[in-house]
Amino acid sequence: MECVWCGKDQIEESKQDCYWVLPDGKRSVQIRQIPAVHCESCGLYITEEMNQKVEELLYLSELSQLPDTFTYEELVNAPKIQLFKIK
Ligand SMILES: [Zn+2]
Numbered sequence: 104m105e106c107v108w109c110g111k112d113q114i115e116e117s118k119q120d121c122y123w124v125l126p127d128g129k130r131s132v133q134i135r136q137i138p139a140v141h142c143e144s145c146g147l148y149i150t151e152e153m154n155q156k157v158e159e160l161l162y163l164s165e166l167s168q169l170p171d172t173f174t175y176e177e178l179v180n181a182p183k184i185q186l187f188k189i190k
Contacts, residue, residue, distance in 0.1 A: 106142040117141040133172040
C-alpha cells in the first residue's frame, strides 16, 4: 500500500476522528476511529475510498438511534434502512 497523494510506500494504518454532515444535511456527527493512513510527508488522512465507504454507510444506516458521536465500528454495525421492502 502506498500514499495516494505522494506515492511513498512508507505509510502506516491509523485511525482518525472526523466530523461529518449527514446526507440530509440536517445533522452533523463526529465519527471516531475511522480507518485512516498516516504518511510521513502528507500526515494523517482518510482515503477517498474510505470516504466513500463512510458516505455509503451513513446513507444506508438507521442513524436516529445513534448519538452525535459514535465510532466507525458502531456505524458499520448500525441497523440498516430497508430501502426495498421484501413482501
Ligand atoms: Zn504522502
